[in-house]
Amino acid sequence: MNNFIFQNPTRLIFGKGMIAQLPNEIPAEKNIMITFGGGSVKKNGIYDQVMEALKGYKTTEFWGIEPNPSIETLRKAIELGKEKKIDFLLAVGGGSVLDGTKLISAGLLYDGDAWDLVKKGSSTETIPMGTVLTIPATGSEMNNGAVISRHETSEKYPFYSCYPVFSILDPTVTFSLPPYQIACGMADTFVHVMEQYMTKTNQSRVMDRWAEGILMMLTTIAPLIKENPQDYDLMSQFMLGATMGLNGFIGMGVPQDWATHMIGHELTALKGITHGASLAIVYPGMLRTLFEKKHDKLLQYGERVWGISTGLPDSRAHMAIDKTEEFFRSLGLATHLSEAGIGDDVIDEIERRFNERHAAYGEDGDVTGAVARQILLNCK
Amino acid sequence: MNNFIFQNPTRLIFGKGMIAQLPNEIPAEKNIMITFGGGSVKKNGIYDQVMEALKGYKTTEFWGIEPNPSIETLRKAIELGKEKKIDFLLAVGGGSVLDGTKLISAGLLYDGDAWDLVKKGSSTETIPMGTVLTIPATGSEMNNGAVISRHETSEKYPFYSCYPVFSILDPTVTFSLPPYQIACGMADTFVHVMEQYMTKTNQSRVMDRWAEGILMMLTTIAPLIKENPQDYDLMSQFMLGATMGLNGFIGMGVPQDWATHMIGHELTALKGITHGASLAIVYPGMLRTLFEKKHDKLLQYGERVWGISTGLPDSRAHMAIDKTEEFFRSLGLATHLSEAGIGDDVIDEIERRFNERHAAYGEDGDVTGAVARQILLNCK
Numbered sequence: 060m061n062n063f064i065f066q067n068p069t070r071l072i073f074g075k076g077m078i079a080q081l082p083n084e085i086p087a088e089k090n091i092m093i094t095f096g097g098g099s100v101k102k103n104g105i106y107d108q109v110m111e112a113l114k115g116y117k118t119t120e121f122w123g124i125e126p127n128p129s130i131e132t133l134r135k136a137i138e139l140g141k142e143k144k145i146d147f148l149l150a151v152g153g154g155s156v157l158d159g160t161k162l163i164s165a166g167l168l169y170d171g172d173a174w175d176l177v178k179k180g181s182s183t184e185t186i187p188m189g190t191v192l193t194i195p196a197t198g199s200e201m202n203n204g205a206v207i208s209r210h211e212t213s214e215k216y217p218f219y220s221c222y223p224v225f226s227i228l229d230p231t232v233t234f235s236l237p238p239y240q241i242a243c244g245m246a247d248t249f250v251h252v253m254e255q256y257m258t259k260t261n262q263s264r265v266m267d268r269w270a271e272g273i274l275m276m277l278t279t280i281a282p283l284i285k286e287n288p289q290d291y292d293l294m295s296q297f298m299l300g301a302t303m304g305l306n307g308f309i310g311m312g313v314p315q316d317w318a319t320h321m322i323g324h325e326l327t328a329l330k331g332i333t334h335g336a337s338l339a340i341v342y343p344g345m346l347r348t349l350f351e352k353k354h355d356k357l358l359q360y361g362e363r364v365w366g367i368s369t370g371l372p373d374s375r376a377h378m379a380i381d382k383t384e385e386f387f388r389s390l391g392l393a394t395h396l397s398e399a400g401i402g403d404d405v406i407d408e409i410e411r412r413f414n415e416r417h418a419a420y421g422e423d424g425d426v427t428g429a430v431a432r433q434i435l436l437n438c439k
Numbered sequence: 440m441n442n443f444i445f446q447n448p449t450r451l452i453f454g455k456g457m458i459a460q461l462p463n464e465i466p467a468e469k470n471i472m473i474t475f476g477g478g479s480v481k482k483n484g485i486y487d488q489v490m491e492a493l494k495g496y497k498t499t500e501f502w503g504i505e506p507n508p509s510i511e512t513l514r515k516a517i518e519l520g521k522e523k524k525i526d527f528l529l530a531v532g533g534g535s536v537l538d539g540t541k542l543i544s545a546g547l548l549y550d551g552d553a554w555d556l557v558k559k560g561s562s563t564e565t566i567p568m569g570t571v572l573t574i575p576a577t578g579s580e581m582n583n584g585a586v587i588s589r590h591e592t593s594e595k596y597p598f599y600s601c602y603p604v605f606s607i608l609d610p611t612v613t614f615s616l617p618p619y620q621i622a623c624g625m626a627d628t629f630v631h632v633m634e635q636y637m638t639k640t641n642q643s644r645v646m647d648r649w650a651e652g653i654l655m656m657l658t659t660i661a662p663l664i665k666e667n668p669q670d671y672d673l674m675s676q677f678m679l680g681a682t683m684g685l686n687g688f689i690g691m692g693v694p695q696d697w698a699t700h701m702i703g704h705e706l707t708a709l710k711g712i713t714h715g716a717s718l719a720i721v722y723p724g725m726l727r728t729l730f731e732k733k734h735d736k737l738l739q740y741g742e743r744v745w746g747i748s749t750g751l752p753d754s755r756a757h758m759a760i761d762k763t764e765e766f767f768r769s770l771g772l773a774t775h776l777s778e779a780g781i782g783d784d785v786i787d788e789i790e791r792r793f794n795e796r797h798a799a800y801g802e803d804g805d806v807t808g809a810v811a812r813q814i815l816l817n818c819k
Contacts, residue, residue: 060675062454067447073692074442261672264659265680268652276644292641295440299691300645308688311679312453 060263060312067307069201070225073299075291077227078105081112081149084189084225089147092119092140094160096126096152100193103235109151109191119143124152127208127215127327127334128159130174137166137173148188150223153240154197154247154334157190157223158205164188165220177207177218185221193232195298196244196335198251198305200226208328215328228302230294241284242390243335244301249277249386250338251304254316257346258422260355262313267359269309273300274364278386318420319345322431325409330401339387343394344438346380348430352423396438406435440643440692447687449581450605453679455671457607458485461492461529464569464605469527472499472520474540476506476532480573483615489531489571499523504532507588507595507707507714508539510554517546517553528568530603533620534577534627534714537570537603538585544568545600557587557598565601573612575678576624576715578631578685580606588708595708608682610674621664622770623715624681629657629766630699630718631684637726638694638802640735647739649689653680654744658766698800699725702811705789710781719767719774724818726760728810732803776818786815 072080085091093109100106110118121136140148140163150160165182166173176182192200199205203222208215233241256270276296284293303309322345323337332340346353354376361367361379370378384394393399396406412418413428420426426434452460465471473489480486490498501516520528520543530540545562546553556562572580579585583602588595613621636650656676664673683689702725703717712720726733734756741747741759750758764774773779776786792798793808800806806814 060454060672060679062457064450064452066450070444070446071691072444074440077442263679264656264676265652265683268655269649272645272648272652275648279644292440295692296644299440299643303645311451312675 061314063312065307065311067201067222068224069222069306071201071302072225072227074295075229075231077229078108078191079112080227081109081189081191085113085116085147085149087116090117090119090143090145091147091149092121092136092143092145092163093149093151094124094136094156094163095120095122096124096156098122099235100151103232105151105191105193105232109149113149119145124156124159126155127206127331128155128162130162130177130207130209131211133159133162133166133207134173136163140167146186148186149191150188151191151193153192153194154199157192157199158197158207160188160190161185161199161203161205161220162207162218174209177209177216180217181219183220187224188221190223190226191232192226192228192298194236194240194244195233195294195301196240196247198248198302200228201302201306204305206324206334213328215324217324226302228298230291230298233294233298234289236288238285238288238391241288241297242392243333245277245281245297245335245390246339246387246392247335248297248301248304249274250319250342252309253342254320255310255313257353257356257360258314258316260359263311266309266311266313271360271363273304273309276300278364281386281390314422316420316422318426318431318434321418321420321426322409322434325412326401326405329405329408330399332399332401336392336399339390339392339394340396340399340438341434343380343384343387345434346383348434348437349421350376350380394438396435406432409435441694443692445687445691447581447602448604449602449686451581451682452605452607455609455611457609458488458571459492460607461489461569461571465493465496465527465529467496470497470499470523470525471527471529472501472516472523472525472543473529473531474504474516474536474543475500475502476504476536478502479615480531483612485531485571485573485612489529499525504536504539506535507586507711508535508542509588509590510542510557511590513539513542513546513587514553516543520547526566528566529571530568531571531573533572533574534579537572537579538577538587540568540570541565541579541583541585541600542587542598554589557589557596560597561599563600567604568601570603570606571612572606572608572678574616574620574624575613575674575681576620576627578628578682580608581682581686584685586704586714593708595704597704606682608678610671610678613674613678614669616668618665618668618771621668621677622772623713625657625661625677625715625770626719626767626772627715628677628681628684629654630715630722632689633722634696634700635690635693637733637736637740638696640739642693643691646689646691646693651740651743653684653689654740656680658744661766661770694802696800696802698806698811698814701798701800701806702789702814705792706781706785709785709788710779712779712781716772716779719770719772720776720779720818721814723760723764723767723774725814726763728814728817729801730756730760774818776815786812789815
């Protein structure tokens, strides 16, 4: 096991009706900016619940944080927030609204252009933020990470700042999600777990079991949720699992990969592919490309998550990859670049970008531009 | 899944050599009281490492916090701390030193006798404390719980106050632990997990898998550690697992039991049985007494943790209990009251105490004095 330091201060407030707890979590004197996405929260009643809970608070609304939140939009929020002297942020939405609000949180205390902060990669000077999560997927509700895009140049980078002070997760808010968003959220959660798990064997027995536990939960509930997307218990399992998939709890002392995410971010930046969908395309090809180095962990994964216990080792490891791809397909997601209309020009550009920034991703830092090309060729 | 609120602010600093990180964690101006147990840390080098790291700090040492820390001892520490105007506590030891220091932390800000706080059950007004853990067992390093004894009256009660600001876990400090302490620590961790898991089925898929993951880790490494008590990797797994067993991570949204702990505390208070050893005696008898209500979860536990998948349900559930008892015995621990020289007078007294305080423990609040008697009769 590697040495590590772990801390996660976010207060998780979970369950039906918990949005009404907002006044217990935000001091009465705070001047709040509430950030939103496109407006679905007005249709499903979440907006009304939030505003009802915040009666008596001084609030400013900022609407329009889009999927893959852009610096272009966030600059406007930061400008408004400075003008209104905002000292608390409440993000109401999915991972994109939460991610964007993390940059706003840092941008409000920064004099220059917030894109500087994204290029720097992190900022610890932030104003406090809370969240009301509406889509289980990114884990942003209980970590300090964000991913920010710049439309102008088709760039997309990770950015680290504050942990939310609190996050409210009411599974009933997911009842109105379109099936495609649920599918992408499941793929996102699945690959978050895999990025922290599918590396080397014999690192941490507990972390391995915990990662496998989330994966098994997902593969079991996915077909059930397809039939019953408004089942409170099933959506609770999914919502809690998505948060646990990327809050550091399964990453203690273990090597981590994240190459698939870095390639997926480029597909989103260049072609607008939804984040979870980009991972479903890249992940099976990544496993096939790095088959040798991930061989032993593939055997463990295949046996524990998919019950693959007979056959020659190579055949079992391949079967584990096939099962993974089948899982994504069962969600209704594409698993090939061609299905998403992505051609060689994109592969060339991703290799070029990786080379330009001397990319060295993956648990051993050996996923370079050339390896990324190979992975993408295996995703065609 | 039940509604819940989860937050755990403790900073976990894990790995070989991490004691040297102390100066990064305690502000230079702090006036620190360092609390210790009986002196083993002077023999195994931990004392020297701590004092080396704290060179330049203003420190006061308090020695002699005993196993099952007593109010009688802790009053002296509180008196000394007030006199020295201590504003930071560093507990260096096992769960007892940590638990005792949690009461000191509250007692330093309380004008009356600290036993009032124990009787009240909790106190949120505390001065900050950090820990250097030397025995994996109680989980006190990453939760806000403590158990405090009063020798004068043979009483022992839970008490809740502060989470440690940080806890340093260096697995090498466990290399000099006597086998009996390791065995008791393993039983303690095992039962902590069971108290949060062995209740009802279909509550939380992820929490169930996580609990089972810690149990499987323990049952796998226990025989290996017996052979290799100085194996860094094995002791890392144990140390991390013990912390994860009682820091709230596996208790989100699930019903919890804790009846065995309440009975075990009485055995310790009345007869001085080591905490982990008391749990090994009570737990199998508790399962046999409450066999019907825990039947379905016993089947799940038996199959997933012990691989019991054939036979009639009742026989499988009984086999799961037998396996649990065998596990405790494999650690070298007694599993019957008679082996510990405990007779009917103690059973009578525990029933009397439970009745006096209108005890209603367990996940359904139905473990009364009469049920506790039945459990203890099944432990004879």
